[in-house]
Every structure is written in C-alpha cells, then in structure tokens.
Amino acid sequence: MKLGIIAPSHDEQGIKSTAELGLKWIEFDINNDDISYFDKVQIKQSLEKYGVKTGAIGRWGRPRINKDGSINKKEQQDEFDLIDICRYLGCPVYITGVNYIDELSLFANYTSAVNYLSALKDYCSDDVKLITYNCNWHNYIDQPKAWDVVNAHLGIGIKYDPSHIINGGRDYIDEAFRYGDKVGHIHLKGTININGVHFDDPPAGIDSVNWGLLLSIFQKHGYDAMLSIEPHSATWQGELGKRGVKYTVDYFRSLPFITE
Numbered sequence: 383m384k385l386g387i388i389a390p391s392h393d394e395q396g397i398k399s400t401a402e403l404g405l406k407w408i409e410f411d412i413n414n415d416d417i418s419y420f421d422k423v424q425i426k427q428s429l430e431k432y433g434v435k436t437g438a439i440g441r442w443g444r445p446r447i448n449k450d451g452s453i454n455k456k457e458q459q460d461e462f463d464l465i466d467i468c469r470y471l472g473c474p475v476y477i478t479g480v481n482y483i484d485e486l487s488l489f490a491n492y493t494s495a496v497n498y499l500s501a502l503k504d505y506c507s508d509d510v511k512l513i514t515y516n517c518n519w520h521n522y523i524d525q526p527k528a529w530d531v532v533n534a535h536l537g538i539g540i541k542y543d544p545s546h547i548i549n550g551g552r553d554y555i556d557e558a559f560r561y562g563d564k565v566g567h568i569h570l571k572g573t574i575n576i577n578g579v580h581f582d583d584p585p586a587g588i589d590s591v592n593w594g595l596l597l598s599i600f601q602k603h604g605y606d607a608m609l610s611i612e613p614h615s616a617t618w619q620g621e622l623g624k625r626g627v628k629y630t631v632d633y634f635r636s637l638p639f640i641t642e
Contacts (some may be wrong), residue, residue, distance in 0.1 A: 383597070384642040386437050388569075389613040394428040401432035403631050406642055407609045409567075411436045417460050422467050424596055429471065437608030438567045439468050440477030440541070443519040445630055451486050451494045452576055453501070461502055468510045474609065475511050475567050477541045478502060479521030494558050495523060513539035513566040517546050525552065529561060539566035543612070544591050545573035549580050558596055559625070562603035570630065571612040576603075583614040585626035587633030597639045606641070609634065 386407025387394040400408050406524035408429075412420055429436065441464060446457045461478060468476050480495040499512070506512045514523040514533060525531050525547075529540060529637075542565045572589030574581040587593065597609075611630050618626040635641060 383600075383605060383609045384437060385611075385631070385637045385640050386521045386608050387400070388613075392425065392445040393534065394431075397425070397428040397432050397434050402432055403627065404635075405631065406434055407608050407610075408434050409440065409608065410436065410613070411440045411442060413442050413444070414509060417463065418466065423471050426471055434456065436468075436471045437610065438475040438477055438603045439464055439471075439473050439594060440515060440637070442477075442479065442517065442521075445481055446479075447481050447483055447491075447494045449483060450486060451483060451490050451492075453498050458498070458501065461578075462505050463583055465505055465510055473510070474515060476502075476506060477513055477515050477567060477592045480523050481513050481520040484520040491522070492528075492531055493638055495528075496535060499523075499532065499536055499538060511539060511566050513541050515541040516543055518550070518561065526557065526561070529564070530616065540564050541567045541569065543569035544570055544596060545569075545583065545594075545614075548573055548575055548590070551578065555589070555596065555599070558612075562605065564599050565600065565603070565605060567607055568600070568605070568609050568635065569612045570609050571614050572591035572630075582617055584618060585613070585615075587636065589628050593634075597637065601639055608616070610639075611624075 384407045386405050389411045444457050446454050448454050464477050482491055503512045518524050518526045546552040547557055570586040572584045572586040574590050613627055
C-alpha cells in the first residue's frame with residue numbers, strides 16, 4: 383500500500399509540502415466549475431522535481447445529470463479532460479460520482495448513471511481505472527444498493543472512505559469485507575460519532591476507526607493502491623492541524639502494510 387495525501391494546493395508548494403512530509407504520493411481533487419486553472423505542465427514538472435507521483439485525480443459534487451436525465455455535456459467534457467490529465471501525469475485512477483434527480487424514478491436515475499459512467503469508462507480505456515466515490519456529495523453511487531446495480535453492471539471500482547459509512551449508520555467493516563476486492567482507492571479520514579451523532583473528524587489514527595483491522599481486510603483482498611490522508615476537521619487547523627497530519631503519517635508508517 384502506498385501512503386499519500388490529498389494535495390493541500392494545486393501548485394508547486396502543495397507538492398513540496400507533500401514531499402516534506404516524507405510522502406511520495408499525492409491526490410488532486412479538482413472540484414472547481416472551471417478546471418482550466420490546473421496547470422498540468424507545471425504540476426508535472428513539480429512532481430518530477432520533488433519525486434512525488436499522482437495516485438488519483440477526482441472530481442466531487444458536480445451536476446453531471448440534468449433534470450430530464452440527460453448528460454450534462456459540460457461536466458462530461460471536463461471529466462474527459464481530467465482523464466487526459468491522468469494519462470499525462472501517469473495517474474492510474476480517476477474518481478467520479480453521479481447526482482440523483484428527484485423528479486425521476488430510481489430506474490431512470492440508474493439508467494442515466496449507467497449511460498454517463500459508461501461513456502467515462504470507455505474514455506478511460508485500459509489506461510485509467512474509473513471508480514466512484516462513497517460520499518453523498520451530489521452522488522448516490524455511494525453504497526451497496528447502488529454498487530450492486532451500477533458498478534457491478536459496468537465493472538467499475540469504488541473509492542472507500544470509512545467515515546462516510548460510519549456517518550451513514552452502516553458497518554464499515556462489513557462493506558470492506560464484502561466489497562474490498564472492488565476498491566481502487568482509500569481515504570484515511572478520521573471520524574468520531576457519539577450515540578449515533580457525528581462529533582468531529584480528528585486525524586486518522588486517533589479516531590474511532592479500527593484502522594489495523596480495516597487494513598488487514600484490505601491486505602487479504604490484495605489491495606496495493608494509494609492510502610490518501612484527508613485532513614477534514616474544523617478543530618484541527620493551523621499548527622494543531624500540522625501536528626495532526628504528522629501524527630497520521632507516523633501512525634500509518636508504523637503499520638506493516640505500507641510499502642511506499
């Protein structure tokens with residue numbers, strides 16, 4: 383398994399700070415409406431300068447499906463362009479999702495999702511692995527009932543983050559056990575829920591997730607892709623946040639799963 387982090391910024395400084403943590407892998411999440419700011423040439427030069435590799439590129443929270451169930455062509459083209467950036471940077475994974483249209487039936491929504499994701503999968507070809515994120519931010523392809531229909535039909539993978547499963551009231555260990563062989567990317571985001579109520583997202587390693595048990599399950603499944611640290615707490619900011627990230631890096635480095 384390859385330890386990395388979500389890029390704190392999409393420039394040389396973000397890549398430099400990743401390298402300064404002793405990490406060789408980075409994830410870029412490109413959620414802006416206009417993606418043209420992402421300078422792939424400068425990014426590639428900085429990656430090579432600091433010896434960092436791109437483990438995943440993702441795009442969250444976008445209106446990919448129109449109200450009538452048709453494909454949002456602007457969003458589709460943005461994702462085609464981001465898949466091209468994956469190829470340019472040598473990134474093996476592209477992460478996406480599909481928004482639900484309340485005015486349409488579940489069947490119509492699944493049909494739209496299959497149509498949209500099928501086009502992305504074809505565009506990825508054999509160069510880039512397409513997976514869906516298990517967060518519900520403008521996305522309903524985030525849990526087993528959708529994976530069993532959409533992902534299984536298309537043969538695409540899953541981005542796994544235990545915090546979303548816990549916060550959704552489901553069993554993160556069970557989902558890792560049942561779907562671990564379909565997972566192509568993992569987020570390391572800590573979470574604390576008390577009496578079923580979400581409390582905070584402290585650094586992974588000092589939260590409620592049993593990371594040793596969880597990664598043992600993924601080890602059994604043969605997972606050897608990126609583990610991406612995701613700082614996500616309003617409490618852990620500034621100097622405290624930096625110490626939290628350093629703790630998470632050291633914590634996961636102490637486990638026997640990490641190879642890079």
